[in-house]
Amino acid sequence: MEFQKPRLPPKAPRSTLKPSNVVTHDLDFYVHPNLVPDQDPCKGRLLRATGPIREGTILLVDIPYAIVPSVTSNEPLVCSNLSCSRRVPQNARAVRCELACFKDVVWCNVACRATDKSRHDFECSWLKKHAEALRQKEGEYNFATVWHVVRLLATWNAELHGGNALTQQRRPWEAHFLRGWKAVDMCCAYLDSWPEVQITHWKRLVHEYLSDATVLPPLLSAEQMLLLLCKEETNTFGLYPRATGSQPMNDNAAPRGESYGMALYPRAAQFNHSCLPNVTHKPDGQARMVYTAARDITKGEECMITYFDLTVHTALSSRQNHTQEQFQFKCTCERCLKEEAEENLEGMDSLPFGF
Numbered sequence: 001m002e003f004q005k006p007r008l009p010p011k012a013p014r015s016t017l018k019p020s021n022v023v024t025h026d027l028d029f030y031v032h033p034n035l036v037p038d039q040d041p042c043k044g045r046l047l048r049a050t051g052p053i054r055e056g057t058i059l060l061v062d063i064p065y066a067i068v069p070s071v072t073s074n075e076p077l078v079c080s081n082l083s084c085s086r087r088v089p090q091n092a093r094a095v096r097c098e099l100a101c102f103k104d105v106v107w108c109n110v111a112c113r114a115t116d117k118s119r120h121d122f123e124c125s126w127l128k129k130h131a132e133a134l135r136q137k138e139g140e141y142n143f144a145t146v147w148h149v150v151r152l153l154a155t156w157n158a159e160l161h162g163g164n165a166l167t168q169q170r171r172p173w174e175a176h177f178l179r180g181w182k183a184v185d186m187c188c189a190y191l192d193s194w195p196e197v198q199i200t201h202w203k204r205l206v207h208e209y210l211s212d213a214t215v216l217p218p219l220l221s222a223e224q225m226l227l228l229l230c231k232e233e234t235n236t237f238g239l240y241p242r243a244t245g246s247q248p249m250n251d252n253a254a255p256r257g258e259s260y261g262m263a264l265y266p267r268a269a270q271f272n273h274s275c276l277p278n279v280t281h282k283p284d285g286q287a288r289m290v291y292t293a294a295r296d297i298t299k300g301e302e303c304m305i306t307y308f309d310l311t312v313h314t315a316l317s318s319r320q321n322h323t324q325e326q327f328q329f330k331c332t333c334e335r336c337l338k339e340e341a342e343e344n345l346e347g348m349d350s351l352p353f354g355f
Contacts (some may be wrong), residue, residue: 064263066151085287181264245280
C-alpha cells in the first residue's frame with residue numbers, strides 16, 4: 001500500500017488565538033508510518049525506512065522547540081509565538097513587547113502576544129538586561145546562540161507550568177518519538193568532540209549570561225547549561241527560503257538563500273548527514289520543518305539529510321573541510337568515499353611509470 005502525502009495541519013486562525021499556558025505546538029508533529037528511529041553501533045542514533053517510500057513523499061514535519069530570528073537589514077522577523085511563527089515585517093504594524101525588552105521580539109498581532117505571554121515572560125527581563133550588550137560584545141552569532149538557549153528554557157518553563165492537558169493525549173507517533181522537553185533532552189551533545197578552546201568559550205558565556213538568577217530562573221546547573229548550549233550548537237537547523245539538500249544539476253544551481261532564523265527541531269535532529277542525501281528539508285510558512293524524500297527510498301535504508309548547502313560546497317575538499325570545521329567530523333558518506341577513491345586513483349596515474 002502506498003501512503004499519500006499528508007496535508008499539513010493548519011494553524012488556528014489568528015483571530016481565534018486565545019491566551020493559554022498549555023504548550024500545544026507538538027500536536028502539529030507528523031511522521032510517516034515507515035520512518036522510525038534506529039541505532040547503529042558506529043553512528044549512534046539515526047532514522048531508517050521500515051518500508052519503501054516514494055520520491056516526493058513527506059517523511060517528517062517537525063515543530064521547533066524554540067526559534068530566534070536572524071536579523072539582516074530590514075528583512076522580516078519571526079513571530080515569537082511558537083504556535084504561529086509566521087514572518088513579521090519590521091514596520092509599525094509589528095506588535096512588540098509592552099516592556100520594550102528587545103526590538104527583535106515581535107508578534108503578528110496582540111492575540112499572538114497574549115498567547116505567548118507565559119513563554120515570553122521568562123525571557124523578557126533577561127533580554128532587557130543582556131541582549132544589546134551581549135550582541136555588541138560577543139557578536140551576532142554568539143548572541144543568537146545564547147538567546148536560543150534562553151528560548152529553549154523558556155519553552156520548557158512554559159511546558160512545566162502548562163498543566164497536564166497534553167500528557168493525557170497520547171499520539172500514535174509517541175511509540176517511537178518523544179515530545180516536548182524530553183525530546184530536547186535526548187538530543188546528542190558530543191561534548192568530547194569539541195576543541196577545548198570552544199568549551200572554554202562556552203563556559204564563559206554560561207557564566208556571564210546564563211547564570212544570572214536575577215533575570216533567569218535557575219532551571220539548570222552550570223554544567224547542565226553548558227551541555228544544553230552544546231546541544232543547541234550541535235542540533236540547530238537554519239531557516240532558509242529554499243530547500244536544503246536539492247542536488248545541483250549544473251553550475252548555475254540556485255543556493256538555498258540567506259538564513260532568516262534558526263530553530264531546534266528535536267526529533268529531526270536524529271537525521272544523519274550525507275553529501276548525497278535522500279531527504280531534503282525546508283521550513284513552511286510557519287517554521288515547521290518539512291522533510292521530503294528526494295528519491296525513492298528502499299526498505300531498510302537510512303534516511304539522511306545534508307547539514308549544509310551543497311550548491312556552495314561542491315568539491316570534495318570543500319565539503320570535508322566544512323564538516324570538520326563546523327560539525328567536528330570527517331564525512332565518510334557514499335559520495336565522499338567514491339570521490340576520494342577517484343582522486344587517489346588519479347594521483348596514482350600521475351606517478352612515474354614503474355614506480
